[in-house]
Amino acid sequence: MGAKDETISPTTFSNLSDSSNTRSGTDNSPENDIIDGAHEKDAATTDVTPDTDAVARPTGPPPISNAKKGLIAGLLSLSVLIVALDQTIVTTSLPDIVAALKSSSGYSWVGAAYTLACAGVLPAYGRFADIFGRKITLMVAILLFILGSGICGGASSINMLIGGRVVQGLGGGGISALVNIIISDIVALHQRGAFMGMLGATWAIGGAIGPLIGGALTQNVSWRWCFYLNLPIAGFTMCMLFLLLKNNKGLEYENDTRTVWQKLLKIDFCGIILVAGATVLLLLALDWGGTTHPWGSGIIIAFLVVAFVLYGIFLTLEWFQDQRENYPRPIMPPSLFANKTRLGGYLFTFFHSIVFMCISYFMPFMYQSVYGKSPMGSAVYLLPQAFVTGGLSAGAGIFIAKTGHYLPVMWISSVIIIVFTGMLSTLDETSNVGKRICYVMAWGAGIGPVFQAPLVVIHTQVERKNIAISTTTWSFVRMLGMSIGISIGGVVFQNQMEDQISDPAIIRQLPEWLLEPLSGTNAAAATQMLNNKGSDISAHVLSLVRYMYSHAFKYVFYTCLGLCGGLLSVLLIGKHQVKMRGDLGKKEKQEKREAENRALSEQPGESV
CATH class of the missing domain: 1.20.1250.20 (MFS general substrate transporter like domains)
Known part of the structure; x- marks a missing residue:
């Protein structure tokens, strides 16, 4: 797993600058098989001696x-x-x-x-x-x-x-x-x-x-x-x-000539079963906790404990197989996380996904419960944010492609996300339409540019042969973060509704038939019922109910604001050339072409 076979055709890729001049915060952590010998390869690629074999054998x-x-x-x-x-x-x-x-x-x-x-x-x-x-x-x-x-x-x-x-x-x-x-x-x-x-x-x-x-x-x-x-x-x-x-x-x-059966033997089926089982148990526990079963119930605790035990066994198995050539190849090598920049990219993705999904999932619910919108109406309210998020995601990608600078995008986006997650916590039942839409749009302006940027960061620190493994790991981390985001938001919301419905001062002001629908586990399902029966409820009671929902969502946003601290994992990410490990950058290619031209010009030719 060394530096062999990592040369690439100079016509295949171009880049920005020499890695030795542009990199700061270089990672010194152990990198194992993922980028073993990468530093030596970087040095080798700066050799300007013409190498026709390297040109003829692109990877x-x-x-x-x-x-x-x-x-x-x-x-x-x-x-x-x-x-x-x-x-x-x-x-x-x-x-x-x-x-x-x-x-x-x-x-x-x-x-x-x-x-x-x-x-x-x-x-x-x-x-x-x-x-x-x-x-x-x-x-x-x-x-x-x-x-x-x-x-x-x-x-x-x-x-x-x-x-x-x-x-x-x-x-x-x-x-x-x-x-x-x-x-x-x-x-x-x-x-x-x-x-x-x-x-x-x-x-x-x-x-x-x-x-x-x-x-x-x-x-x-x-x-x-x-x-x-x-x-x-x-x-x-x-x-x-x-x-x-x-x-x-x-x-x-x-160039693998092995039979299908021999290839199947190299697949890490034990790892697949372990990570799938652990993930399903974790997501079931997060989905059922506080709704189908209390958080302290035996089944939820058992699911969580078994899930983390299975994850532990999975990581141990992956580490063991990663060290041995004759064993099945791991589906998620622990060495992926041994590099500081890669680790920062994965952590940033995880916390970004939690915050993104938690707010995206509960904003339509807030529009319906606090402002009385229909499901279709709440979707229309979110369209501006979606197009801003999507447009800036594409725009940031073009910026990174043109300039090679991903860190400014990640820093600016992180600040916007943190600021406007805080602004979302100021929304209440009295907020005007402008605030309801514009705060979410501005928050989306921070979310969009870093949808895919962490994957580009991760790819700067892996060799070409590890693209698939590093990419699926990133997709898994993002999916896991999104699922956890929904669950965390649900737990906070339910707890806040349960606390309020237990407050004697609130109980005295609500009709008895509303107490059960507004309890923690039932509050989400009561939204449409309240909107349909709005004319049958007094203005004072309806205003109090809207306040209760607004108060619960405020704490959901507070929680997301705290989780935004995970975006500081951007500090782990160094400044690197936007190129794969072992590939030639723009400066190296230019030097290579100049060396080839000099070599050709020095060949004996016709006398002038």
């Missing part, structure tokens, strides 16, 4: 035209769009779905089943993509997503619908990981920010318009088309990508 996929890159990126963005839509499209359709399938007990699983399946399989896709190739693995993921969408659309029971959502999640997790891997394969790192910014914009806009599309389809056609809509889009995308993509594999598997 990684061959370069492709910009037009083809753009077409592939557009199709991958379309794949991301349907995955992002599927996370939110059912939120406005759930009442109709529950009524049509005659089941109210399993509605919460319609969303949870998708998330659990998605997060559980994410780490495995990186190794599958390395061994069997990006194209084949992506085709399987899209096929699973199409199959799951068909099952959901044709569901005749809530159990069938939940099963379909699991299959969808198995495919959706693969799509969300593989689009980043494929972009990393075909686009030079110094250009990658622009393409990944486009993916981040697609995520933001797709998630925001999902409730609007779901509500429109449910109202005008049928809730089943929330799922059937995926079939033509995913089918078209799969066919086009099948024609355009090559089945690139990880560098260490490019």
